[in-house]
Amino acid sequence: MNSISNIIDWFINTGVLNMALIALIYLTVFALLGLFLVLLERKVAAWFQLRIGPNRVGYLGLFQTIADALKLVSKELTGTVKADKFLYNLAPYFVIVTSLMALAVFPFTKDLQAFDINIGIFFLIAISSIGVIGILLGGWSSNNKFALIGAMRSGVQTVSYELSVGLSLLTMVILTGSLQLSEIIEVQKSGWLIVQGHIPAIIAFMIYMIAGTAETNRAPFDMVEAESELGAGYHTEYSGMKFAYFFLAEFINMFIIAAIATTIFFGGWLSPFGITESLPWMGLFWFLVKTFVLVFLMMWFRWTFPRLRVDQLLTLEWKYLLPINLVNLVLMAVIVWLNLTIQI
Amino acid sequence: MEKVIFYILAIIMVAAAIAAVSSRKMLRSVIYLLFVLIGAAGLYFQMDYNFLAAIQLTVYAGGVVVLIIFSVLLIHHIEMKLEVAKKSRQAMSALLCLLGLSVFLATIYAHPFEVAGVSTTTTTAEIGRALLSFEKQGFILPFEVISVLLLSAMIGAIVIAKGGRAIKQPPLQKIDPEKLLKDLKKEVTEEKVPEEEIGV
Numbered sequence: 001m002n003s004i005s006n007i008i009d010w011f012i013n014t015g016v017l018n019m020a021l022i023a024l025i026y027l028t029v030f031a032l033l034g035l036f037l038v039l040l041e042r043k044v045a046a047w048f049q050l051r052i053g054p055n056r057v058g059y060l061g062l063f064q065t066i067a068d069a070l071k072l073v074s075k076e077l078t079g080t081v082k083a084d085k086f087l088y089n090l091a092p093y094f095v096i097v098t099s100l101m102a103l104a105v106f107p108f109t110k111d112l113q114a115f116d117i118n119i120g121i122f123f124l125i126a127i128s129s130i131g132v133i134g135i136l137l138g139g140w141s142s143n144n145k146f147a148l149i150g151a152m153r154s155g156v157q158t159v160s161y162e163l164s165v166g167l168s169l170l171t172m173v174i175l176t177g178s179l180q181l182s183e184i185i186e187v188q189k190s191g192w193l194i195v196q197g198h199i200p201a202i203i204a205f206m207i208y209m210i211a212g213t214a215e216t217n218r219a220p221f222d223m224v225e226a227e228s229e230l231g232a233g234y235h236t237e238y239s240g241m242k243f244a245y246f247f248l249a250e251f252i253n254m255f256i257i258a259a260i261a262t263t264i265f266f267g268g269w270l271s272p273f274g275i276t277e278s279l280p281w282m283g284l285f286w287f288l289v290k291t292f293v294l295v296f297l298m299m300w301f302r303w304t305f306p307r308l309r310v311d312q313l314l315t316l317e318w319k320y321l322l323p324i325n326l327v328n329l330v331l332m333a334v335i336v337w338l339n340l341t342i343q344i
Numbered sequence: 345m346e347k348v349i350f351y352i353l354a355i356i357m358v359a360a361a362i363a364a365v366s367s368r369k370m371l372r373s374v375i376y377l378l379f380v381l382i383g384a385a386g387l388y389f390q391m392d393y394n395f396l397a398a399i400q401l402t403v404y405a406g407g408v409v410v411l412i413i414f415s416v417l418l419i420h421h422i423e424m425k426l427e428v429a430k431k432s433r434q435a436m437s438a439l440l441c442l443l444g445l446s447v448f449l450a451t452i453y454a455h456p457f458e459v460a461g462v463s464t465t466t467t468t469a470e471i472g473r474a475l476l477s478f479e480k481q482g483f484i485l486p487f488e489v490i491s492v493l494l495l496s497a498m499i500g501a502i503v504i505a506k507g508g509r510a511i512k513q514p515p516l517q518k519i520d521p522e523k524l525l526k527d528l529k530k531e532v533t534e535e536k537v538p539e540e541e542i543g544v
Contacts, residue, residue: 014345084422087371119394119468126398129406133378136413140371143422155414162406179468 022114030103030252035065037251040292041299048303075240080143083237087141092238092245094134099252102127106259107182109269109283120181121173124260125166128215131249132158135217135224135234138246142237150233153310154224157214160317161221164211167325168204171332172197172264175341185268191344192267198342200332205265207321207328212257213298214313216250220305221313258294259287266290350390357383368425371416378409392465 011017039054039062046053054061079088102124107113117123132155139151175197176184187193194201214221225233235246262268267290269283276282308316335341357380364376381404388397429437478484 016345082422084369084371087375090375117394118465119398122395122398122402122468126401126406129402129410130382132406132410133413136410136417137371137375140413140417140422148417152414152417155410159407159410177469 026103026114027100030100030255031248033255034248034251035069037255037295038068038247039065040295041251041302044296044299045303048300069244072240072244077240077242079239080237082143084141084143087137088237089242091134091138091141092242092249094137095131095249096245096252098127098131098134099249099256102256103252103259105181106263107185107268108287110280112284113182116180116182119179120184121169121179121260121264124256125162125169128165128253128256129158129162131253138238139234142234144237146230146232147234147236150224150226150230150236154217154234156310157217157221157224157313160314161211161214164207164317164321164325165215167322167329168208168211169260169264171200171204171325171329174329174332174336175201181263181268184264185270188267188270191342192265192270194265196341196343197332197335200328200335201265203324203328204332205261207325208261208265209294209297211317211321212261213301214317216253216257216298218250218254218298219302220307222307223310223313226307254295254298255291258291258298261294262287262290346390350387353383353386353390368428370420370424370426371413374409374412374416377412378405381405381409395466395468395471 042064043053043061045051054064057064057067079085104114105117105120105123107116135154135158136151139147139149139154142148172193173179175193176187178184178187184193188196190196194205197204217224223229225235230236235243238246269287271277271282271286276286360376360379360383364373364380367373367376381400385397385400385405388394388400474481475483475487
């Protein structure tokens with residue numbers, strides 16, 4: 001008995017228990033959030049196509065995706081005989097773990113932040129560059145042509161659009177002078193960065209949203225899983241919960257892209273004109289409102305634009321976004337140097 | 345706590361490194377290598393050197409490994425396995441590895457490691473200043489030299505991708521649809537087949 005209580009003491013004293021609890025809460029909240037994002041996507045799609053959308057399970061179909069998740073959990077995990085089993089099983093975890101890791105650094109309110117690392121934005125870029133390995137592995141180890149083509153396209157797309165995401169965020173870092181997310185929000189108390197940086201900030205925001213949509217492999221950049229060409233792309237051979245991991249990661253990544261934009265461009269948890277400054281917990285409300293507006297914007301893209309071809313995708317990145325981004329970076333540097341920023 | 349994490353990381357790294365060189369499937373080796381690189385990033389995080397850790401993740405795990413995976417995807421089929429080398433070669437490489445390991449161990453054990461007193465985090469701003477300063481502790485010269493190297497690499501890549509001279513293709517002839525139709529009609533009328541032969 002003594003040794004067990006010793007072990008328990010060790011867990012409590014070293015903070016492992018706290019860590020595990022925080023991780024558990026984050027996992028639960030964001031898994032549920034992912035499910036409701038799927039529902040939101042279906043509702044938005046229905047709205048854009050003048051349909052009603054899911055409305056049977058629960059009030060207004062609110063429990064539809066939870067029912068779907070239960071179905072996915074109870075499904076049989078099939079696999080192909082000739083697949084490379086080790087890599088095939090490993091791939092979904094790469095994708096889901098990296099996207100969940102990125103969530104740890106966001107400041108949802110002044111106090112609600114799991115991990116305030118001093119390289120904030122850079123950490124996010126680093127983590128998001130690993131997720132693509134899971135997609136490449138999944139596509140290759142399934143031993144399926146469609147999956148392999150989807151994986152290759154995903155690799156090309158992510159490697160190229162990472163540059164634009166990184167550069168447009170770097171443009172904003174010139175304004176903030178810090179990579180730490182809590183400090184970036186502190187800077188925005190004298191005006192959101194998109195106001196402070198005016199013209200170059202707006203250009204950076206537009207490039208960021210385009211490149212971010214491409215990095216999450218969402219339409220109009222969804223060559224990775226183009227249904228009409230590739231079946232389902234890299235996750236053709238996955239079923240049940242392993243497929244659900246890929247699916248959930250895609251939606252959480254969309255949330256992450258929107259949350260980064262909220263934090264960097266729109267003041268994070270700061271309320272507009274400081275109207276709820278006396279109520280710190282309202283920060284969570286403002287953060288989520290801003291993030292969901294941006295998520296809605298990405299869904300709007302998806303149901304409005306037709307899919308690009310691979311060559312158009314690469315032309316867009318290398319011949320338009322990247323040069324514009326580099327010029328924009330210099331423009332922002334000049335504006336900061338000459339003190340032309342707008343301070344409220 | 346930190347010791348526990350260090351040993352977990354160390355075991356993962358050593359095991360993955362051994363697996364990377366002993367696996368007979370190429371892509372699996374790459375993934376084991378990825379684990380080694382991520383483990384190294386974990387060690388940097390533990391040293392509170394977050395910037396280097398993030399660089400490790402972006403450049404090595406996110407960049408180099410993705411490129412290696414790409415080349416494996418292009419040349420390797422899922423059913424292929426690497427050949428096992430001959431016994432004599434195995435013995436030879438084992439000897440060489442032992443030699444290298446002994447050199448490393450001798451150097452490491454000969455070096456008197458001192459426990460650092462107070463450790464401070466190197467911030468990104470400090471790294472940036474050091475890279476661009478031209479005073480005594482500055483690194484402006486190596487920084488510029490490396491950027492010239494990268495530029496030349498980029499130009500080289502473009503030259504290689506463009507190839508030598510473009511292969512000369514005969515210029516496409518302009519197609520005049522009316523002339524084409526006339527020619528076709530001519531051919532048809534010239535090759536008039538007697539109607540009796542067709543049997544109309």
